[in-house]
Amino acid sequence: MSAVPENNRNLELIGIAAVAVLILVVLPLALDSFRLNLVGKYLTYAFVAIGLVLCWGYTGILSLGQGVFFGLGGYCMAMFLKLEASSVANTKIQSTPGIPDFMDWNQITELPFFWVPFKSLPFTLVAIMAVPAVLAFILSFAMFKRRVGGVYFAIITQALAAVLTILIVGQQGYTGGINGITDLRTLLGWDIRTDHAKFVLYFVCCGLLLATMLVARGVIKSKLGRILVATRDKEDRVRFSGYDVANFKIFVFCLAAAMAAIGGAMFTLQVGFMSPSFVGIVPSIDMVIFCAVGGRHSVVGAVIGTLLVNYGKTAFSESFPELWLFAMGGLFIAIVLAFPRGLAGLMTDQILPWIEKLRKTPPAHPDPATRPAPAE
Protein backbone atom coordinates (compact mmCIF):
# COMPACT_ATOMS: atom_id res chain seq x y z
CA MET A 1 0.00 0.00 0.00
CA SER A 2 2.73 2.41 0.97
CA ALA A 3 4.07 2.66 -2.55
CA VAL A 4 0.75 3.67 -4.04
CA PRO A 5 0.93 7.47 -3.82
CA GLU A 6 4.40 7.72 -5.36
CA ASN A 7 3.51 5.23 -8.06
CA ASN A 8 0.28 7.05 -8.82
CA ARG A 9 2.16 10.24 -9.46
CA ASN A 10 4.37 8.63 -12.06
CA LEU A 11 1.39 6.89 -13.56
CA GLU A 12 -0.46 10.14 -13.87
CA LEU A 13 2.32 11.68 -16.01
CA ILE A 14 2.45 8.59 -18.22
CA GLY A 15 -1.32 8.81 -18.48
CA ILE A 16 -1.21 12.46 -19.55
CA ALA A 17 1.38 11.59 -22.19
CA ALA A 18 -0.85 8.75 -23.38
CA VAL A 19 -3.83 11.08 -23.64
CA ALA A 20 -1.68 13.53 -25.59
CA VAL A 21 -0.72 10.83 -28.10
CA LEU A 22 -4.31 9.68 -28.35
CA ILE A 23 -5.91 13.06 -28.98
CA LEU A 24 -3.09 14.71 -30.94
CA VAL A 25 -2.03 11.80 -33.15
CA VAL A 26 -4.24 8.71 -33.08
CA LEU A 27 -7.68 10.30 -33.29
CA PRO A 28 -6.84 12.93 -35.95
CA LEU A 29 -5.36 10.17 -38.13
CA ALA A 30 -8.17 7.70 -37.56
CA LEU A 31 -11.27 9.89 -37.79
CA ASP A 32 -12.92 11.94 -40.52
CA SER A 33 -13.47 15.62 -39.88
CA PHE A 34 -17.08 15.17 -38.72
CA ARG A 35 -16.12 12.58 -36.10
CA LEU A 36 -13.05 14.55 -35.06
CA ASN A 37 -15.20 17.61 -34.45
CA LEU A 38 -17.45 15.39 -32.34
CA VAL A 39 -14.45 14.29 -30.28
CA GLY A 40 -13.50 17.95 -29.93
CA LYS A 41 -16.96 18.57 -28.50
CA TYR A 42 -16.54 15.70 -26.03
CA LEU A 43 -13.18 17.06 -24.98
CA THR A 44 -14.78 20.34 -23.95
CA TYR A 45 -16.72 18.39 -21.30
CA ALA A 46 -13.44 16.93 -20.10
CA PHE A 47 -12.43 20.39 -18.85
CA VAL A 48 -15.42 20.23 -16.54
CA ALA A 49 -14.56 16.68 -15.47
CA ILE A 50 -11.01 17.73 -14.55
CA GLY A 51 -12.43 20.53 -12.41
CA LEU A 52 -14.67 17.98 -10.74
CA VAL A 53 -11.68 15.76 -9.99
CA LEU A 54 -10.17 18.65 -8.05
CA CYS A 55 -13.26 19.79 -6.26
CA TRP A 56 -15.18 16.53 -5.85
CA GLY A 57 -12.54 13.81 -5.92
CA TYR A 58 -9.84 15.61 -4.00
CA THR A 59 -11.73 18.04 -1.80
CA GLY A 60 -15.04 16.24 -1.39
CA ILE A 61 -17.16 19.14 -2.67
CA LEU A 62 -19.81 17.66 -4.94
CA SER A 63 -21.11 20.28 -7.32
CA LEU A 64 -24.20 19.49 -9.35
CA GLY A 65 -24.04 22.83 -11.08
CA GLN A 66 -20.87 22.79 -13.15
CA GLY A 67 -23.01 23.32 -16.25
CA VAL A 68 -23.48 26.88 -15.00
CA PHE A 69 -19.79 27.63 -15.36
CA PHE A 70 -19.47 25.71 -18.61
CA GLY A 71 -22.44 27.67 -19.90
CA LEU A 72 -21.19 31.06 -18.74
CA GLY A 73 -17.84 30.48 -20.45
CA GLY A 74 -19.68 29.40 -23.57
CA TYR A 75 -22.05 32.37 -23.47
CA CYS A 76 -19.20 34.86 -23.08
CA MET A 77 -17.58 33.43 -26.21
CA ALA A 78 -20.90 33.32 -28.02
CA MET A 79 -21.66 36.97 -27.22
CA PHE A 80 -18.41 38.06 -28.84
CA LEU A 81 -18.97 35.90 -31.91
CA LYS A 82 -22.59 36.99 -32.20
CA LEU A 83 -21.67 40.66 -32.12
CA GLU A 84 -19.13 40.05 -34.84
CA ALA A 85 -21.75 38.22 -36.89
CA SER A 86 -24.24 41.07 -36.37
CA SER A 87 -22.40 43.82 -38.18
CA VAL A 88 -24.57 46.53 -39.69
CA ALA A 89 -23.84 45.11 -43.15
CA ASN A 90 -25.01 41.63 -42.13
CA THR A 91 -28.15 42.86 -40.39
CA LYS A 92 -29.37 45.67 -42.59
CA ILE A 93 -32.79 44.08 -43.10
CA GLN A 94 -33.51 44.40 -39.34
CA SER A 95 -35.48 47.32 -37.95
CA THR A 96 -32.40 48.09 -35.84
CA PRO A 97 -29.32 47.04 -37.81
CA GLY A 98 -26.14 46.21 -35.92
CA ILE A 99 -27.66 44.29 -33.01
CA PRO A 100 -28.07 40.50 -32.74
CA ASP A 101 -31.09 39.18 -34.63
CA PHE A 102 -32.92 37.80 -31.59
CA MET A 103 -32.85 41.23 -29.96
CA ASP A 104 -34.45 42.71 -33.03
CA TRP A 105 -37.18 40.05 -32.94
CA ASN A 106 -37.86 40.99 -29.34
CA GLN A 107 -38.32 44.70 -30.10
CA ILE A 108 -35.05 45.71 -28.48
CA THR A 109 -33.64 48.71 -30.25
CA GLU A 110 -30.34 49.24 -28.53
CA LEU A 111 -27.49 46.93 -27.53
CA PRO A 112 -27.89 46.21 -23.76
CA PHE A 113 -25.07 47.68 -21.65
CA PHE A 114 -23.64 44.29 -20.59
CA TRP A 115 -23.25 43.26 -24.22
CA VAL A 116 -21.16 46.30 -25.16
CA PRO A 117 -17.78 45.18 -23.67
CA PHE A 118 -18.06 41.89 -25.55
CA LYS A 119 -17.18 43.73 -28.74
CA SER A 120 -13.58 43.39 -27.55
CA LEU A 121 -11.82 40.05 -27.88
CA PRO A 122 -9.31 40.65 -25.06
CA PHE A 123 -12.17 41.55 -22.73
CA THR A 124 -14.04 38.44 -23.84
CA LEU A 125 -11.08 36.16 -23.21
CA VAL A 126 -10.69 37.53 -19.69
CA ALA A 127 -14.44 37.41 -19.08
CA ILE A 128 -14.64 33.76 -20.14
CA MET A 129 -12.71 32.81 -17.03
CA ALA A 130 -13.47 35.78 -14.78
CA VAL A 131 -17.27 35.80 -14.97
CA PRO A 132 -17.69 32.16 -13.88
CA ALA A 133 -14.89 32.46 -11.32
CA VAL A 134 -16.49 35.53 -9.75
CA LEU A 135 -19.86 33.81 -9.56
CA ALA A 136 -18.18 30.72 -8.09
CA PHE A 137 -16.40 32.95 -5.62
CA ILE A 138 -19.58 34.65 -4.44
CA LEU A 139 -21.40 31.34 -4.07
CA SER A 140 -18.58 29.46 -2.40
CA PHE A 141 -17.64 32.36 -0.14
CA ALA A 142 -21.20 32.61 1.13
CA MET A 143 -21.44 28.85 1.66
CA PHE A 144 -18.02 27.77 2.88
CA LYS A 145 -17.43 30.68 5.26
CA ARG A 146 -20.68 29.63 6.92
CA ARG A 147 -19.50 26.03 6.79
CA VAL A 148 -22.29 24.82 4.57
CA GLY A 149 -21.08 21.72 2.80
CA GLY A 150 -21.89 18.23 1.61
CA VAL A 151 -25.39 17.56 0.37
CA TYR A 152 -26.55 21.08 1.16
CA PHE A 153 -23.92 22.57 -1.08
CA ALA A 154 -24.77 20.12 -3.85
CA ILE A 155 -28.44 21.16 -3.64
CA ILE A 156 -27.53 24.85 -3.76
CA THR A 157 -25.41 24.33 -6.88
CA GLN A 158 -28.27 22.46 -8.46
CA ALA A 159 -30.62 25.31 -7.61
CA LEU A 160 -28.16 27.72 -9.22
CA ALA A 161 -28.22 25.64 -12.41
CA ALA A 162 -32.02 25.77 -12.43
CA VAL A 163 -32.08 29.51 -11.73
CA LEU A 164 -29.64 30.38 -14.48
CA THR A 165 -31.48 28.24 -17.03
CA ILE A 166 -34.80 29.90 -16.18
CA LEU A 167 -33.17 33.32 -16.34
CA ILE A 168 -31.66 32.69 -19.76
CA VAL A 169 -34.87 31.22 -21.17
CA GLY A 170 -37.01 33.98 -19.68
CA GLN A 171 -34.89 36.92 -20.84
CA GLN A 172 -35.17 36.05 -24.49
CA GLY A 173 -34.40 39.52 -25.78
CA TYR A 174 -31.10 39.71 -23.91
CA THR A 175 -29.93 36.11 -24.07
CA GLY A 176 -31.48 34.48 -27.11
CA GLY A 177 -33.85 32.50 -24.90
CA ILE A 178 -34.37 28.78 -25.28
CA ASN A 179 -32.71 28.68 -28.70
CA GLY A 180 -29.53 30.13 -27.30
CA ILE A 181 -27.11 32.20 -29.32
CA THR A 182 -26.91 30.74 -32.80
CA ASP A 183 -25.62 31.53 -36.26
CA LEU A 184 -22.06 32.31 -35.17
CA ARG A 185 -19.77 32.80 -38.12
CA THR A 186 -16.35 34.34 -37.71
CA LEU A 187 -13.65 35.02 -35.17
CA LEU A 188 -11.90 38.26 -36.09
CA GLY A 189 -12.90 37.61 -39.66
CA TRP A 190 -11.77 33.98 -39.66
CA ASP A 191 -14.65 31.71 -40.67
CA ILE A 192 -15.01 29.10 -37.90
CA ARG A 193 -17.52 26.97 -39.82
CA THR A 194 -15.12 25.48 -42.34
CA ASP A 195 -13.60 22.01 -41.95
CA HIS A 196 -10.16 23.54 -41.78
CA ALA A 197 -11.16 25.92 -38.97
CA LYS A 198 -12.70 23.04 -37.06
CA PHE A 199 -9.51 21.06 -37.50
CA VAL A 200 -7.44 23.95 -36.12
CA LEU A 201 -9.87 24.55 -33.26
CA TYR A 202 -9.69 20.87 -32.35
CA PHE A 203 -5.96 21.19 -31.77
CA VAL A 204 -6.40 24.44 -29.84
CA CYS A 205 -8.86 22.58 -27.65
CA CYS A 206 -6.42 19.68 -27.19
CA GLY A 207 -3.63 22.07 -26.25
CA LEU A 208 -5.77 23.84 -23.67
CA LEU A 209 -6.97 20.51 -22.30
CA LEU A 210 -3.43 19.19 -21.86
CA ALA A 211 -2.44 22.46 -20.19
CA THR A 212 -5.44 22.16 -17.89
CA MET A 213 -4.45 18.59 -17.02
CA LEU A 214 -0.95 19.75 -16.13
CA VAL A 215 -2.28 22.61 -14.02
CA ALA A 216 -4.58 20.18 -12.19
CA ARG A 217 -1.70 17.80 -11.63
CA GLY A 218 0.46 20.67 -10.36
CA VAL A 219 -2.23 21.62 -7.85
CA ILE A 220 -2.66 18.01 -6.73
CA LYS A 221 1.07 17.55 -6.28
CA SER A 222 1.57 20.76 -4.29
CA LYS A 223 1.10 21.01 -0.57
CA LEU A 224 -2.23 22.61 -1.39
CA GLY A 225 -3.29 19.34 -2.97
CA ARG A 226 -2.43 17.46 0.20
CA ILE A 227 -4.38 20.01 2.22
CA LEU A 228 -7.36 19.36 -0.04
CA VAL A 229 -7.14 15.62 0.66
CA ALA A 230 -6.76 16.37 4.35
CA THR A 231 -9.82 18.62 4.21
CA ARG A 232 -11.86 15.89 2.55
CA ASP A 233 -10.93 13.38 5.25
CA LYS A 234 -10.67 15.49 8.41
CA GLU A 235 -11.85 19.02 7.93
CA ASP A 236 -11.70 19.79 11.65
CA ARG A 237 -8.13 18.66 11.97
CA VAL A 238 -7.09 20.99 9.14
CA ARG A 239 -8.53 23.93 11.07
CA PHE A 240 -6.57 22.79 14.09
CA SER A 241 -3.44 22.71 11.99
CA GLY A 242 -4.01 26.45 11.58
CA TYR A 243 -5.52 26.60 8.09
CA ASP A 244 -8.58 28.53 7.06
CA VAL A 245 -10.35 25.63 5.37
CA ALA A 246 -12.93 27.82 3.67
CA ASN A 247 -10.25 29.67 1.66
CA PHE A 248 -8.94 26.43 0.20
CA LYS A 249 -12.40 25.25 -0.73
CA ILE A 250 -13.19 28.60 -2.32
CA PHE A 251 -9.96 28.46 -4.31
CA VAL A 252 -10.54 24.98 -5.66
CA PHE A 253 -14.18 25.68 -6.49
CA CYS A 254 -13.24 28.84 -8.42
CA LEU A 255 -10.47 26.97 -10.22
CA ALA A 256 -12.90 24.23 -11.22
CA ALA A 257 -15.33 26.88 -12.44
CA ALA A 258 -12.66 28.57 -14.56
CA MET A 259 -11.68 25.22 -16.08
CA ALA A 260 -15.30 24.43 -16.89
CA ALA A 261 -15.59 27.86 -18.51
CA ILE A 262 -12.64 27.25 -20.84
CA GLY A 263 -14.42 24.08 -21.91
CA GLY A 264 -17.60 26.04 -22.51
CA ALA A 265 -15.83 28.61 -24.66
CA MET A 266 -14.19 25.88 -26.74
CA PHE A 267 -17.59 24.23 -27.09
CA THR A 268 -19.06 27.39 -28.56
CA LEU A 269 -16.17 27.77 -30.98
CA GLN A 270 -16.30 24.18 -32.21
CA VAL A 271 -20.03 23.54 -32.22
CA GLY A 272 -21.01 27.02 -33.34
CA PHE A 273 -23.71 27.87 -30.83
CA MET A 274 -24.51 27.97 -27.09
CA SER A 275 -27.88 27.32 -25.54
CA PRO A 276 -29.44 26.91 -22.08
CA SER A 277 -29.58 23.14 -22.59
CA PHE A 278 -25.87 23.02 -21.63
CA VAL A 279 -26.38 25.06 -18.47
CA GLY A 280 -29.07 23.22 -16.56
CA ILE A 281 -29.32 20.39 -14.10
CA VAL A 282 -29.20 17.49 -16.56
CA PRO A 283 -25.91 18.40 -18.27
CA SER A 284 -24.43 19.25 -14.86
CA ILE A 285 -25.22 15.75 -13.61
CA ASP A 286 -24.00 14.21 -16.88
CA MET A 287 -20.64 15.82 -16.21
CA VAL A 288 -20.50 14.31 -12.72
CA ILE A 289 -21.14 10.91 -14.33
CA PHE A 290 -18.29 11.40 -16.82
CA CYS A 291 -16.00 12.12 -13.91
CA ALA A 292 -17.27 9.20 -11.81
CA VAL A 293 -16.91 6.70 -14.64
CA GLY A 294 -13.34 7.74 -15.35
CA GLY A 295 -12.41 7.93 -11.69
CA ARG A 296 -12.85 11.02 -9.61
CA HIS A 297 -9.35 10.80 -8.17
CA SER A 298 -7.62 10.81 -11.52
CA VAL A 299 -7.18 13.66 -13.99
CA VAL A 300 -6.43 11.19 -16.78
CA GLY A 301 -9.34 9.00 -15.74
CA ALA A 302 -11.72 11.93 -15.94
CA VAL A 303 -10.69 12.70 -19.52
CA ILE A 304 -10.89 9.06 -20.62
CA GLY A 305 -14.19 8.63 -18.82
CA THR A 306 -15.61 11.68 -20.58
CA LEU A 307 -14.52 10.38 -23.97
CA LEU A 308 -15.85 6.87 -23.35
CA VAL A 309 -19.22 7.89 -21.97
CA ASN A 310 -19.79 10.39 -24.77
CA TYR A 311 -18.65 7.92 -27.39
CA GLY A 312 -21.07 5.42 -25.85
CA LYS A 313 -23.80 8.04 -25.81
CA THR A 314 -23.34 8.81 -29.49
CA ALA A 315 -23.00 5.19 -30.60
CA PHE A 316 -25.85 3.97 -28.44
CA SER A 317 -28.26 6.78 -29.12
CA GLU A 318 -27.70 6.46 -32.88
CA SER A 319 -29.06 2.90 -32.71
CA PHE A 320 -31.36 2.90 -29.66
CA PRO A 321 -32.26 6.52 -28.95
CA GLU A 322 -34.97 5.73 -26.39
CA LEU A 323 -32.77 3.40 -24.34
CA TRP A 324 -29.81 5.71 -23.90
CA LEU A 325 -31.00 7.42 -20.72
CA PHE A 326 -31.59 4.06 -19.05
CA ALA A 327 -28.16 2.87 -20.08
CA MET A 328 -26.58 6.03 -18.70
CA GLY A 329 -28.41 5.65 -15.37
CA GLY A 330 -27.51 1.96 -15.20
CA LEU A 331 -23.88 2.75 -15.95
CA PHE A 332 -23.71 5.25 -13.12
CA ILE A 333 -25.24 2.83 -10.63
CA ALA A 334 -22.95 0.03 -11.78
CA ILE A 335 -19.85 2.20 -11.46
CA VAL A 336 -20.77 3.41 -7.99
CA LEU A 337 -21.49 -0.13 -6.80
CA ALA A 338 -18.69 -2.03 -8.50
CA PHE A 339 -15.88 0.47 -9.07
CA PRO A 340 -16.32 3.43 -6.77
CA ARG A 341 -12.93 4.72 -7.94
CA GLY A 342 -13.94 4.49 -11.59
CA LEU A 343 -11.87 3.21 -14.49
CA ALA A 344 -8.71 4.79 -13.14
CA GLY A 345 -9.24 2.98 -9.85
CA LEU A 346 -9.82 -0.26 -11.71
CA MET A 347 -6.53 0.33 -13.49
CA THR A 348 -4.39 1.15 -10.46
CA ASP A 349 -6.04 -1.23 -7.97
CA GLN A 350 -6.70 -4.30 -10.10
CA ILE A 351 -5.09 -4.40 -13.52
CA LEU A 352 -1.65 -3.00 -12.73
CA PRO A 353 -1.04 -5.22 -9.68
CA TRP A 354 -2.22 -8.16 -11.75
CA ILE A 355 0.19 -7.35 -14.57
CA GLU A 356 2.92 -6.81 -12.04
CA LYS A 357 2.23 -10.26 -10.65
CA LEU A 358 2.30 -11.79 -14.12
CA ARG A 359 5.62 -10.22 -14.99
CA LYS A 360 7.17 -11.11 -11.66
CA THR A 361 10.09 -8.93 -12.67
CA PRO A 362 11.55 -6.37 -10.30
CA PRO A 363 8.90 -3.67 -10.10
CA ALA A 364 10.14 -0.95 -12.39
CA HIS A 365 8.04 1.97 -13.56
CA PRO A 366 4.77 0.73 -14.94
CA ASP A 367 4.84 0.06 -18.64
CA PRO A 368 3.27 2.71 -20.88
CA ALA A 369 1.45 -0.10 -22.66
CA THR A 370 -0.70 -0.59 -19.60
CA ARG A 371 -2.41 2.72 -19.96
CA PRO A 372 -6.21 2.92 -20.22
CA ALA A 373 -7.65 1.72 -23.50
CA PRO A 374 -8.08 4.44 -26.13
CA ALA A 375 -11.57 5.76 -26.38
CA GLU A 376 -12.54 4.62 -29.79
Next chain:
Amino acid sequence: MSSSTDFLLALEEVTVSFDGFKAVNALNLYIDRNELRVIIGPNGAGKTTVLDLICGRTKVTGGSIKFKDQEITGLTEQEIVRRGIGRKFQTPSIYEDLTVFENLEISVPRGRGVVGALFWKRTPDVVERVRDIARTIFLEEQLDRLAETLSHGQKQWLEIGMLLIQEPELMMLDEPVAGMSISERARTAELLELVSKGRSVIVIEHDMKFVESIADRVTVLHQGKVLAEGSMDAIQSNPQVKEVYLGH
Protein backbone atom coordinates in the same frame (compact mmCIF):
# COMPACT_ATOMS: atom_id res chain seq x y z
CA MET B 1 -14.86 40.37 35.68
CA SER B 2 -12.08 40.30 33.14
CA SER B 3 -9.02 41.02 35.19
CA SER B 4 -5.46 41.15 33.98
CA THR B 5 -3.55 37.97 34.82
CA ASP B 6 -0.10 36.44 34.66
CA PHE B 7 -1.54 33.05 33.77
CA LEU B 8 -0.96 31.57 30.36
CA LEU B 9 -4.62 30.65 30.16
CA ALA B 10 -7.42 32.00 32.30
CA LEU B 11 -11.04 30.91 32.10
CA GLU B 12 -13.35 33.07 34.15
CA GLU B 13 -17.05 32.47 34.76
CA VAL B 14 -17.19 30.46 31.55
CA THR B 15 -20.63 29.09 30.80
CA VAL B 16 -21.98 27.20 27.84
CA SER B 17 -25.50 25.92 27.56
CA PHE B 18 -26.92 23.57 24.98
CA ASP B 19 -30.69 24.14 24.78
CA GLY B 20 -30.77 25.28 28.39
CA PHE B 21 -28.54 22.48 29.69
CA LYS B 22 -25.41 24.00 31.17
CA ALA B 23 -22.59 21.68 30.16
CA VAL B 24 -20.11 24.09 31.68
CA ASN B 25 -21.34 26.34 34.44
CA ALA B 26 -19.51 29.47 35.64
CA LEU B 27 -16.17 27.67 35.42
CA ASN B 28 -12.95 29.25 36.61
CA LEU B 29 -9.73 27.61 35.53
CA TYR B 30 -6.20 28.98 35.49
CA ILE B 31 -3.22 27.37 33.82
CA ASP B 32 0.31 28.52 34.60
CA ARG B 33 3.17 28.67 32.17
CA ASN B 34 5.06 25.38 31.93
CA GLU B 35 2.41 23.55 33.88
CA LEU B 36 1.14 20.05 33.15
CA ARG B 37 -2.46 19.97 34.28
CA VAL B 38 -4.65 16.90 34.24
CA ILE B 39 -8.41 17.25 34.17
CA ILE B 40 -10.39 14.30 35.45
CA GLY B 41 -14.03 13.77 36.22
CA PRO B 42 -16.96 11.45 35.56
CA ASN B 43 -18.56 11.12 32.14
CA GLY B 44 -20.55 14.20 31.24
CA ALA B 45 -18.61 16.41 33.62
CA GLY B 46 -17.80 18.74 30.72
CA LYS B 47 -14.12 17.92 30.27
CA THR B 48 -14.10 17.68 26.50
CA THR B 49 -16.46 20.64 26.29
CA VAL B 50 -13.92 22.76 28.17
CA LEU B 51 -11.28 21.93 25.56
CA ASP B 52 -13.79 22.64 22.79
CA LEU B 53 -14.42 26.07 24.31
CA ILE B 54 -10.75 26.92 24.63
CA CYS B 55 -9.93 25.97 21.06
CA GLY B 56 -12.98 27.70 19.63
CA ARG B 57 -14.82 24.66 18.40
CA THR B 58 -17.75 25.52 20.66
CA LYS B 59 -18.64 29.14 21.35
CA VAL B 60 -19.08 30.25 24.96
CA THR B 61 -22.50 31.43 26.11
CA GLY B 62 -20.90 33.68 28.71
CA GLY B 63 -17.63 34.44 30.47
CA SER B 64 -14.12 35.10 29.31
CA ILE B 65 -11.20 33.00 28.07
CA LYS B 66 -7.86 34.75 27.99
CA PHE B 67 -4.70 33.39 26.49
CA LYS B 68 -1.56 35.35 27.31
CA ASP B 69 -3.92 37.99 28.72
CA GLN B 70 -5.79 38.38 25.45
CA GLU B 71 -9.42 37.49 24.97
CA ILE B 72 -9.78 34.55 22.54
CA THR B 73 -13.52 33.93 22.71
CA GLY B 74 -14.97 34.74 19.30
CA LEU B 75 -11.82 33.87 17.36
CA THR B 76 -11.99 31.09 14.77
CA GLU B 77 -10.26 27.77 15.39
CA GLN B 78 -7.40 28.55 13.05
CA GLU B 79 -6.80 31.96 14.63
CA ILE B 80 -6.59 30.34 18.06
CA VAL B 81 -4.16 27.74 16.70
CA ARG B 82 -2.01 30.53 15.29
CA ARG B 83 -1.96 32.23 18.70
CA GLY B 84 -0.26 29.09 20.00
CA ILE B 85 -2.84 26.59 21.20
CA GLY B 86 -2.77 23.01 19.87
CA ARG B 87 -5.49 20.45 20.36
CA LYS B 88 -5.51 16.67 20.12
CA PHE B 89 -8.83 14.91 19.78
CA GLN B 90 -10.14 11.93 21.68
CA THR B 91 -10.09 9.58 18.69
CA PRO B 92 -6.92 9.89 16.65
CA SER B 93 -7.57 12.63 14.14
CA ILE B 94 -4.98 12.35 11.41
CA TYR B 95 -5.02 12.40 7.61
CA GLU B 96 -5.38 8.74 6.75
CA ASP B 97 -4.78 9.09 3.01
CA LEU B 98 -1.47 10.88 3.45
CA THR B 99 1.86 9.51 4.58
CA VAL B 100 3.28 10.11 8.03
CA PHE B 101 5.73 12.58 6.49
CA GLU B 102 2.96 14.49 4.72
CA ASN B 103 0.87 14.55 7.90
CA LEU B 104 3.70 16.23 9.74
CA GLU B 105 4.63 18.48 6.82
CA ILE B 106 1.11 19.90 6.61
CA SER B 107 1.33 20.72 10.29
CA VAL B 108 4.47 22.83 9.92
CA PRO B 109 3.27 26.33 10.80
CA ARG B 110 4.25 27.99 7.54
CA GLY B 111 2.63 28.46 4.14
CA ARG B 112 -0.84 28.43 5.59
CA GLY B 113 -2.42 30.65 2.95
CA VAL B 114 -3.68 29.42 -0.42
CA VAL B 115 -0.73 30.93 -2.28
CA GLY B 116 1.77 29.78 0.31
CA ALA B 117 0.46 26.24 0.06
CA LEU B 118 0.43 26.24 -3.72
CA PHE B 119 4.06 27.29 -4.01
CA TRP B 120 5.28 25.39 -0.94
CA LYS B 121 8.80 24.02 -1.26
CA ARG B 122 9.95 21.02 0.73
CA THR B 123 13.12 22.71 1.93
CA PRO B 124 15.85 20.84 3.85
CA ASP B 125 14.93 22.54 7.11
CA VAL B 126 11.35 21.31 6.74
CA VAL B 127 12.57 17.77 6.10
CA GLU B 128 14.88 17.95 9.07
CA ARG B 129 12.17 19.33 11.32
CA VAL B 130 9.80 16.54 10.27
CA ARG B 131 12.49 13.92 10.95
CA ASP B 132 13.21 15.41 14.37
CA ILE B 133 9.59 15.23 15.38
CA ALA B 134 9.19 11.76 13.91
CA ARG B 135 12.07 10.59 16.07
CA THR B 136 10.46 12.11 19.15
CA ILE B 137 7.16 10.32 18.50
CA PHE B 138 8.82 6.97 17.72
CA LEU B 139 7.80 7.04 14.04
CA GLU B 140 11.12 7.72 12.37
CA GLU B 141 10.98 4.43 10.47
CA GLN B 142 7.38 4.95 9.35
CA LEU B 143 7.71 8.27 7.51
CA ASP B 144 6.71 6.88 4.11
CA ARG B 145 3.81 4.80 5.33
CA LEU B 146 0.23 5.85 4.77
CA ALA B 147 -1.14 7.03 8.08
CA GLU B 148 -4.14 4.71 7.84
CA THR B 149 -1.82 1.69 8.12
CA LEU B 150 -0.43 2.76 11.51
CA SER B 151 -1.49 1.04 14.72
CA HIS B 152 -3.90 2.84 17.01
CA GLY B 153 -1.14 3.87 19.40
CA GLN B 154 1.05 5.12 16.56
CA LYS B 155 -1.83 7.23 15.28
CA GLN B 156 -2.16 8.81 18.72
CA TRP B 157 1.54 9.63 18.68
CA LEU B 158 1.34 10.99 15.17
CA GLU B 159 -1.35 13.41 16.24
CA ILE B 160 0.77 14.52 19.16
CA GLY B 161 3.63 15.01 16.71
CA MET B 162 1.41 17.10 14.48
CA LEU B 163 0.79 19.39 17.44
CA LEU B 164 4.39 19.41 18.46
CA ILE B 165 5.62 20.60 15.08
CA GLN B 166 3.39 23.68 15.45
CA GLU B 167 5.36 24.54 18.60
CA PRO B 168 2.30 25.57 20.58
CA GLU B 169 2.65 27.28 23.95
CA LEU B 170 -0.37 25.39 25.18
CA MET B 171 -1.10 21.85 24.17
CA MET B 172 -4.39 20.16 24.96
CA LEU B 173 -4.62 16.39 24.82
CA ASP B 174 -7.93 14.59 25.09
CA GLU B 175 -7.33 11.05 26.42
CA PRO B 176 -3.93 10.48 24.80
CA VAL B 177 -3.56 6.89 26.03
CA ALA B 178 -7.08 5.67 25.27
CA GLY B 179 -6.86 2.27 23.62
CA MET B 180 -3.11 1.92 24.12
CA SER B 181 -1.24 -1.16 25.31
CA ILE B 182 0.70 -1.03 28.57
CA SER B 183 4.06 -0.55 26.90
CA GLU B 184 2.62 2.14 24.63
CA ARG B 185 1.29 3.91 27.72
CA ALA B 186 4.72 3.96 29.29
CA ARG B 187 6.25 5.43 26.14
CA THR B 188 3.47 8.01 25.95
CA ALA B 189 4.17 9.09 29.53
CA GLU B 190 7.81 9.46 28.51
CA LEU B 191 6.73 11.48 25.48
CA LEU B 192 4.53 13.77 27.58
CA GLU B 193 7.41 14.41 29.93
CA LEU B 194 9.43 15.53 26.95
CA VAL B 195 6.79 17.66 25.23
CA SER B 196 5.77 19.44 28.42
CA LYS B 197 9.21 21.02 28.66
CA GLY B 198 8.92 24.71 27.90
CA ARG B 199 5.17 24.69 27.39
CA SER B 200 1.93 24.17 29.22
CA VAL B 201 -0.08 21.01 28.69
CA ILE B 202 -3.66 20.18 29.59
CA VAL B 203 -4.48 16.47 29.58
CA ILE B 204 -7.88 14.90 29.98
CA GLU B 205 -7.53 11.36 31.23
CA HIS B 206 -9.53 8.58 32.82
CA ASP B 207 -6.70 6.19 33.54
CA MET B 208 -5.78 7.04 37.15
CA LYS B 209 -2.48 5.16 37.05
CA PHE B 210 -1.43 7.18 34.04
CA VAL B 211 -2.59 10.39 35.72
CA GLU B 212 -0.48 9.58 38.77
CA SER B 213 2.56 9.06 36.59
CA ILE B 214 2.38 12.44 34.84
CA ALA B 215 0.41 15.01 36.81
CA ASP B 216 1.68 18.15 38.54
CA ARG B 217 -1.75 19.39 39.41
CA VAL B 218 -5.14 17.81 38.95
CA THR B 219 -8.48 19.49 38.42
CA VAL B 220 -11.64 17.50 39.03
CA LEU B 221 -14.66 18.59 37.04
CA HIS B 222 -18.17 17.65 38.03
CA GLN B 223 -21.38 18.85 36.39
CA GLY B 224 -19.59 21.61 34.57
CA LYS B 225 -17.88 23.04 37.64
CA VAL B 226 -14.53 22.60 39.33
CA LEU B 227 -15.07 20.23 42.22
CA ALA B 228 -11.51 20.17 43.51
CA GLU B 229 -8.05 21.20 42.46
CA GLY B 230 -4.64 20.34 43.83
CA SER B 231 -1.89 17.76 43.91
CA MET B 232 -2.64 14.15 43.09
CA ASP B 233 -2.42 13.13 46.76
CA ALA B 234 -4.76 15.87 47.91
CA ILE B 235 -7.25 14.93 45.21
CA GLN B 236 -7.18 11.25 46.04
CA SER B 237 -7.91 11.88 49.69
CA ASN B 238 -10.66 14.43 49.00
CA PRO B 239 -13.96 12.92 50.24
CA GLN B 240 -16.09 14.78 47.69
CA VAL B 241 -13.96 13.52 44.81
CA LYS B 242 -14.15 9.99 46.15
CA GLU B 243 -17.90 10.21 46.25
CA VAL B 244 -18.53 11.48 42.73
CA TYR B 245 -15.65 9.95 40.86
CA LEU B 246 -12.94 7.82 42.36
CA GLY B 247 -15.20 5.91 44.74
CA HIS B 248 -16.79 3.59 42.25
